[in-house]
Amino acid sequence: MSTISTALRNFKEPTKEQLTQIFFSLPSAGLLDGLEKTDGQYVEKMDINAVLSLGVQGLEESYAGKLHLIAPYLAFASLDRKSVRFTIPLSTIRRVERLNARAGIYALSLSTWHGMKIIVQLTSLRPTADHFCSLLRDALKIELQRGQMKLVKGFTKTCYSEALVSETSTVADNEREDGSLISEEKEHAAPRESTYHGGLGLRFKFPGDPKKLREASKIKLWTTYLREHGRNLTLLRYPQCTRLVQVGLPNRLRGEMWEVLSGSMYLRFSNPGYYEDLLKKNIGRTSTSTEDIEKDLHRSLPEYAGYQSEEGIAALRRVLQAYSFKNPELGYCQAMNILAAAILIYMSEEQAFWLLEVLCDRLLPGYYAPSMHGTLLDQRVFESLVQRCLPIIHDHFQVVDVQLSVASLPWFLSLYINSMPMIFAFRIVDCFFCMGPKVLFQVGLAILKINGEKLLQIQDDGGFLNLMRDYFASLGDSAHPNSTDPRARAITRFQELLLVSFREFSVITDDMILSERRRFRNEIIHSIESFSKRSAVRNLKTLGRFTKDQAGFIYDALYKAMCVVPPPAPVNPPPILLTANDGAEDKPETRIGLKTFQYFLSEIATWARNEKIVMNGFQQRVDREVAEHEFIDRLFFFWDTSCRGALSFQDLVSGLDGVMFNDLMENIEWFFNLHDKNKDGFLTKDEVLTLSESFLFIFRYEVGDAYLGAVSRFMTNAFEYGDALLPQAEEGTENKSETGAEPPSPRVIESNQPYLNLATFRMVVLADEVLESFFETDLSASFRLEPVPDAEIPASANGLLGDLWSTIATDSNKKMFHMFTDEIGKTIGKHQVIHRPSIGRYTKLEEPKARESLLTPSMRKSPSKASLTGSGSASASTATLAPSSSSTLTVDVKGASAKASPQIPASASLSPMVQAVNARLMERTPFAIDDAKDDEDETDDELEGNDNDDQVMDEVDAFLEAHDSGLTDADKEVANDLIHAEPLK
Amino acid sequence: MLNAAQSFTSVRLATDSASGSVDKSVQVKLVLLGEAAVGKSSVVLRFVSNEFQANKEPTIGAAFLTQKCRLEDRVLRYEIWDTAGQERFHSLAPMYYRNAQAAVVVYDITKASSLEKAKSWVKELQRQANPNIVIALAGNKLDLVQPSVSSPGAASTSESEDEADDATATPGETPGALGEPASLRQVPREEAQAYATEAGLLFFETSAKTGEGIVDIFTEIAKKIPIEHILAATRGTGRPGAAGSRADGARQEGGVNLEENAAKSRDACNC
Numbered sequence A: 001m002s003t004i005s006t007a008l009r010n011f012k013e014p015t016k017e018q019l020t021q022i023f024f025s026l027p028s029a030g031l032l033d034g035l036e037k038t039d040g041q042y043v044e045k046m047d048i049n050a051v052l053s054l055g056v057q058g059l060e061e062s063y064a065g066k067l068h069l070i071a072p073y074l075a076f077a078s079l080d081r082k083s084v085r086f087t088i089p090l091s092t093i094r095r096v097e098r099l100n101a102r103a104g105i106y107a108l109s110l111s112t113w114h115g116m117k118i119i120v121q122l123t124s125l126r127p128t129a130d131h132f133c134s135l136l137r138d139a140l141k142i143e144l145q146r147g148q149m150k151l152v153k154g155f156t157k158t159c160y161s162e163a164l165v166s167e168t169s170t171v172a173d174n175e176r177e178d179g180s181l182i183s184e185e186k187e188h189a190a191p192r193e194s195t196y197h198g199g200l201g202l203r204f205k206f207p208g209d210p211k212k213l214r215e216a217s218k219i220k221l222w223t224t225y226l227r228e229h230g231r232n233l234t235l236l237r238y239p240q241c242t243r244l245v246q247v248g249l250p251n252r253l254r255g256e257m258w259e260v261l262s263g264s265m266y267l268r269f270s271n272p273g274y275y276e277d278l279l280k281k282n283i284g285r286t287s288t289s290t291e292d293i294e295k296d297l298h299r300s301l302p303e304y305a306g307y308q309s310e311e312g313i314a315a316l317r318r319v320l321q322a323y324s325f326k327n328p329e330l331g332y333c334q335a336m337n338i339l340a341a342a343i344l345i346y347m348s349e350e351q352a353f354w355l356l357e358v359l360c361d362r363l364l365p366g367y368y369a370p371s372m373h374g375t376l377l378d379q380r381v382f383e384s385l386v387q388r389c390l391p392i393i394h395d396h397f398q399v400v401d402v403q404l405s406v407a408s409l410p411w412f413l414s415l416y417i418n419s420m421p422m423i424f425a426f427r428i429v430d431c432f433f434c435m436g437p438k439v440l441f442q443v444g445l446a447i448l449k450i451n452g453e454k455l456l457q458i459q460d461d462g463g464f465l466n467l468m469r470d471y472f473a474s475l476g477d478s479a480h481p482n483s484t485d486p487r488a489r490a491i492t493r494f495q496e497l498l499l500v501s502f503r504e505f506s507v508i509t510d511d512m513i514l515s516e517r518r519r520f521r522n523e524i525i526h527s528i529e530s531f532s533k534r535s536a537v538r539n540l541k542t543l544g545r546f547t548k549d550q551a552g553f554i555y556d557a558l559y560k561a562m563c564v565v566p567p568p569a570p571v572n573p574p575p576i577l578l579t580a581n582d583g584a585e586d587k588p589e590t591r592i593g594l595k596t597f598q599y600f601l602s603e604i605a606t607w608a609r610n611e612k613i614v615m616n617g618f619q620q621r622v623d624r625e626v627a628e629h630e631f632i633d634r635l636f637f638f639w640d641t642s643c644r645g646a647l648s649f650q651d652l653v654s655g656l657d658g659v660m661f662n663d664l665m666e667n668i669e670w671f672f673n674l675h676d677k678n679k680d681g682f683l684t685k686d687e688v689l690t691l692s693e694s695f696l697f698i699f700r701y702e703v704g705d706a707y708l709g710a711v712s713r714f715m716t717n718a719f720e721y722g723d724a725l726l727p728q729a730e731e732g733t734e735n736k737s738e739t740g741a742e743p744p745s746p747r748v749i750e751s752n753q754p755y756l757n758l759a760t761f762r763m764v765v766l767a768d769e770v771l772e773s774f775f776e777t778d779l780s781a782s783f784r785l786e787p788v789p790d791a792e793i794p795a796s797a798n799g800l801l802g803d804l805w806s807t808i809a810t811d812s813n814k815k816m817f818h819m820f821t822d823e824i825g826k827t828i829g830k831h832q833v834i835h836r837p838s839i840g841r842y843t844k845l846e847e848p849k850a851r852e853s854l855l856t857p858s859m860r861k862s863p864s865k866a867s868l869t870g871s872g873s874a875s876a877s878t879a880t881l882a883p884s885s886s887s888t889l890t891v892d893v894k895g896a897s898a899k900a901s902p903q904i905p906a907s908a909s910l911s912p913m914v915q916a917v918n919a920r921l922m923e924r925t926p927f928a929i930d931d932a933k934d935d936e937d938e939t940d941d942e943l944e945g946n947d948n949d950d951q952v953m954d955e956v957d958a959f960l961e962a963h964d965s966g967l968t969d970a971d972k973e974v975a976n977d978l979i980h981a982e983p984l985k
Numbered sequence B: 001m002l003n004a005a006q007s008f009t010s011v012r013l014a015t016d017s018a019s020g021s022v023d024k025s026v027q028v029k030l031v032l033l034g035e036a037a038v039g040k041s042s043v044v045l046r047f048v049s050n051e052f053q054a055n056k057e058p059t060i061g062a063a064f065l066t067q068k069c070r071l072e073d074r075v076l077r078y079e080i081w082d083t084a085g086q087e088r089f090h091s092l093a094p095m096y097y098r099n100a101q102a103a104v105v106v107y108d109i110t111k112a113s114s115l116e117k118a119k120s121w122v123k124e125l126q127r128q129a130n131p132n133i134v135i136a137l138a139g140n141k142l143d144l145v146q147p148s149v150s151s152p153g154a155a156s157t158s159e160s161e162d163e164a165d166d167a168t169a170t171p172g173e174t175p176g177a178l179g180e181p182a183s184l185r186q187v188p189r190e191e192a193q194a195y196a197t198e199a200g201l202l203f204f205e206t207s208a209k210t211g212e213g214i215v216d217i218f219t220e221i222a223k224k225i226p227i228e229h230i231l232a233a234t235r236g237t238g239r240p241g242a243a244g245s246r247a248d249g250a251r252q253e254g255g256v257n258l259e260e261n262a263a264k265s266r267d268a269c270n271c
């Protein structure tokens, strides 16, 4: 029933490079399918200081910033990282010219598919600029070869903005004030060439009153903006763009703008046909996800007309299913239905599919994952922001024990769509796509701040929820109903909310969110892990004789093993077999394979690991390696009672229960059964040999010859009594062994012939003091349940020092340090390695004696007793045993007897899995510190320009405010000159 | 967020200010848990507004509803938290069952695995939640295994756990009755009853569709909740001994009431 996931441990902080990609909304590498076609052609990434100007006099100011070449994209961000930015696919750049300008000025003119001219002045040193240009040239060439350039035309036709700005079909003018298109009614008469994508809203109307939403004026403003600043793939985002988004996107353009702002458009552009193919490939396939989706289809924005029709439901089903096929690990999580339903009102299925991908993958990371760690993390971050920004409310919540998340969880999980009336929620979504995930936090804080006084009255979770419910229901009301100023009266509570969000909480930046997430990540991971641990222990069918705490230790060892040696992903049965819902939560129970088991056992059983005590003059430490031996494999299959070839947590608990609490007799029987493969109550002769090998394996590091002698005697006796029990018929041929060196000939014994029964085995064991004490106490005691020290979670604990420490203290670094000191130790002759014994009963050489008296006289008449008498020393017994049927045995015995020599198993004996894990740990690059420094800078920048957002509620023409272009007047003059500069020949 | 605090803080006295009366109602936090689609939301909807319809409310995390329930001379105000069913929301559940005085763990009698899930919820509640929490186990969708439409009042439900052992003898109750379409039922009533008794739970078989057994869950819980104790604790002047015996008395009287007429108790609850 329990599934144990170590996925969270594998989380890696994004590198600086990845953060840049995220900032520019670029697809992560794996999603750029097109790139593979270039046969490994690849242009290195580069950024360069640049001043951006539009090639039209007086239209926009020039801005200083950084130009990034991240093939196949070109991206720019102004110094404040928010005033101006763009991300355009290189394939939309149709012409690049070096401009003939003043001496010392290096400038390029880029013409885009939409006929727009972008002028970038490269302000870095000349060689750097040259290098950038040559890279840009190479990257453009590759795009041409890939045929990407040709795709642009067809793609832009799917964009509504093209229809909007095209002079022939002036969509804007055809639009009535109510938002419906005049041309739509005569559509059949003259089908337009451009077939742009659109959502359910085109058929079922968009939510809200178009007149109140001022759709027509918004469309006009956007038409102008898009004509001058590029659109869809080539959109340049100047301050005006952000302002237009903040007053609410017009319904018809909304879908496309969401695509551009979120970057999902680049995915759709670079993966044409993917969505349709995915659906086709998986047609008829069902899974837990598809079942869950079915349950929720009819409760996804059911108030919207589109979802009262089969058309809307079907679209929603396809998009959610397609996503679950694309990302089966995430599959489907409740709340995704709300998101998908919302965006499908404004975009086509294909558009929605890619936007959902960006949402789940980048914008809301981990929100919908099976552990929902992203959700929990952001709730924690939000709580900490509330504590910081609204301490009085936070304190009150503490006092009355109200949990913020009971209200705020759905805000974040469904982008407020499930909490507010749709028309308002969509405006928050507009801002979210445009300004980033910080918007969710800003709005959340503003909601609490606005309701501050009432919140201080609430006494419990229920009261909190009711208050929030009432507030959201009143968002359309006037914020100042009693004001004498009609302008103030006209301000709605929703407008007030946005105002407060962006004005009073502009201090909240995306970088701050990132660093807060870093701060709390470990805490959240720990609480999720301890939660699953408690559930796993609680859900065990039987604890056996273990206490809950002990079961917890077993869980810890299992967990650690799974982190170090991840079990192979469970093989899903083919789709056809998944059709019937047979009831059980078909999340497969976590099971581990042999490799993981070996690691697990090495954590628990002393003999399942090789421990070397290393002294090199600087330090004394214990190096631990996982032992590999047939005995461990045997144990694995022995515990696999349901014969699945893999063990569950329950199997491990029951298995350990079967050995850890045993008394002498039970242990002997357990050991016997372990080696009785066909469970017929007899060991075959081969099995006796294997059993002896198991002994030798367990005793391999014991000091002195006591165990070796014991095993040797055991074998002699076992074979003696085994032979004695054989049918007497063979006696004639049997007694040939003159030298006594040859044990009973295997010729006469079938390999599967029963040879030794439990009673005999027991007797032979009890004849020996060493083995007796082994079974009496040592075997059970060799399994040790101790707290497993926390496996390190990658990434930081707290702040700078935490970052630093986690970077230094990786396993691989420790290994390097050890290797280093060992080397020095060797050169100065202080290096010394001792194997730590697994049992450790005998600390010096001891000569134990066989208890011959216990043997019954009748047994003694067994013919081949020569070997018995020769069992004085280990070396003698080795010689005696050598000719026996098992050759590996010889090796083992020799190895064991040679153990005193300083022979160190090479590090190559580390399992390759472990090495792979170490290698991965090594890959982590220590960018965390650099990032932290950046955070500070960003915050300062944000603080300066923050009052620009006030104007959001004024009508559209009042939006544009001065933005810091980061340029001096002289710089501006240069930039201005460039607009008129001629291309260099 | 993952820790269930174990206190009674959310219980307090609410005074009906509108009427100005001294009619004191006790607020009881109740959480619904169970596998997805067993009918949790339907059970709540039946209780709160006495209707049955396809669930239209998209639930993220948990839905929050309130309903008053009159018991004797006292009014209980149930604060009901109906949790979302998807397995991955499980780790959020403690947020909702923290401080709860009552829980209804629902399973679907036509789906055996849902009882297993219910048991696991019960275990979790008993370990993690308020130690005094009153837990009721509800086997829902009883209508699916009943041959004909049964009048909701006809089938009385079992008594509280004390009498659970001989619940089968309750007049009017015909568990595993003849003519029951046996193929659909996957959880025998006796099996669930035995488990509930062993685990110390109230037990009911219900149908949100017909309404059968729904109100009884909430009235029986109301009887079992140590209201006097809570009131005393809230006032800070209570005599625990007296409070305990008073609560016992109330429980018995309620029992009599129910046997008189189950329909009556329904009315009492839909105030």
Ligand SMILES: Nc1nc2c(ncn2[C@@H]2O[C@H](COP(=O)(O)OP(=O)(O)O)[C@@H](O)[C@H]2O)c(=O)[nH]1
Pocket (backbone or CB within 6 Å): B034, B035, B036, B037, B038, B039, B040, B041, B042, B043, B053, B054, B055, B085, B140, B141, B142, B143, B144, B206, B207, B208, B209, B210
């Ligand atoms: N026949 C029948 N169906 C029910 C009953 N209760 C719920 N359902 C149906 O079971 C499905 C799941 O119900 P819902 O209340 O959403 O379950 P939840 O996920 O546990 O909240 C819905 O289709 C309900 O109509 C019942 O008592 N009888």
Ligand SMILES: [Mg+2]
Pocket (backbone or CB within 6 Å): B040, B041, B042, B055, B059, B082, B083, B084, B085
């Ligand atoms: Mg529900």
